[in-house]
Amino acid sequence: MTGKMLLKGSVALAKGAVDAGCRYYFGYPITPQNDIPEYLSEALPRVGGVFIQAESELAAINMVLGAAAAGGAAMTSSSGPGISLMQEGLSYLAGSELPAVVVNITRSGPGLGGIVPTQGDYHQATRGGGHGDYRLIVLAPYSVQEMYDLAGEAFRLAFRYRNPVMILGDAILGQMKEPVVLQGKKQQLEAGSWALTGARDRPPRLIKSLYLKDGEMTVHNWKLHQKYGEIKAKEARAEVDCPPCCSLVVVAFGSCCRIARTAVDRARRQGLRVGLVRPVTLFPFPEREIREAAARAGRVLVVEMNTGQMVDDVHLAVDGAAAVHFKGYPGGEVPAPEQILVEIEKIIAEGGLQACRR
């Protein structure tokens, strides 16, 4: 499909997935992401695909595993508590090296929390969340257009690296409406010589994550590590807007970055030299982009809708090359641009004017 449409974020994501070749969806209802299964329950059968409302998130992620094992382009979606239940399956998908896309339209937590938007699942998404030594590829859209685009990108990456990919949205991105340009560019999601298709004219295949023989697991772990290294080298993405002689760089992702964007624009209109870096991939984390911007400005302000999670990755990326400040808004508190602007002004005032480092 091509053209331009006014779409809700969740629907844009679901549409992007189908346009990219997704044919199998398995999920369990949870607020605030129900527009995704509701849309797909109608859209997938229309293109010869399969939609199943599973009995639980545990079942849903394992149905994804089964469809992926057969070489299918499969996805599920949920929100915080449901994503927690899927961690077992995510670990198995990673260990078995199967492609799959998992969408987290986050809500607040811990526990049942609330249905308001937060970014409290950053650690869970980027640190794996399930057991074992593995990584998810994590994409963070910040507009309805990106909800559509990154759904397709998620499937490309999942099949390219045989790895589960998570799209980390939130209730704002899921519910808001914006115009979306539909690409209609169907990609080839080809399963390789690993998919279970029946052992006709070839030796039987096995998809597994159990390695009991001496040394086998170590070999498998290093193999996965090497793959994650390749992903880090090739797939890290960030949007960087740092004019020359910035005295502060703001780092934010997802919907929070939309607000930070407004704050940065206002600061610039006041004559303050402020840059903005928005990670598009949370794993791999765009370390180089952030390190370079931070080293030039000397000061970084990380803004998140949580009590401080991505800031850990910023610290690792900056590695002492700049002072890292943090401002968090947890539990559904969505900051106004003025609040972030106050933080920007405060940090610049405290640090005083500094010579241009570049």
Place this chain on the structure above:
Amino acid sequence: MSALAQKQVFKRPDCLKENLFHFCPGCHHGLVHRLAAEAVDHFGLAASAVAVIGVGCGVFLYDYLGIDCCEAPHGRAPAVATGLKRARPDLFVFTYQGDGDLAAIGTSEIIHSANRGENITVIFVNNSIYGMTGGQMAPTTLAGQKTTTTPAGRNPASDGYPIKMAELLSLLPGSAFIARVSCHTPRHVRQARQALRRAFQAQLEQRGFAMVEFLSACPTNWRLSPGQAVERLEHEMIPAFPLGIFKDY
């Protein structure tokens, strides 16, 4: 008698690899593996079958069956099989699960797969104990049975009752064929073979969910000799888990 007049009446099933089974002496998993291999051969499914393997002593099925296999997390084999079969309806998909896998941690997945009438076949091995983890109580452990976590014997008042999955699943409209069999005597093996063929046939005819529950001995964790274990199966397990066909399409 000339060589030409000889007819081979018994052989290793074609899809059963020549690997030695890792199972303990007197365990019935090997027999159930063989029956599964025979059923695959019988219907000519070696090139289209996928086994989804649960966690337990049966997890190494892929070492013995020469067909495509997929490991599933503990209890989730019916969900994995659902995804596989829905993605590739032309494949023949069966699960191989133990009692802890199917009747404890995976009760939700097995009930809802049956209830959706998923066109899959389930091989369920019930030996009334957790074999691989060393003899703990299973959901199918008999009342009074001693295990490493019920050292005084299973007390239904605090530990619950042995769960009868065949009876339970036969109540669901989505199930097409449900049977409980044993393979502790040649006669029982023949009955089990027929039941498993019927359960395979159900999927080939797209009748919906089919399951065969195999009662099995676990001499090691029952702390009995293989001979004593067969006696126990006959006199204690079968009265608690009656054999028979509970549902047939």
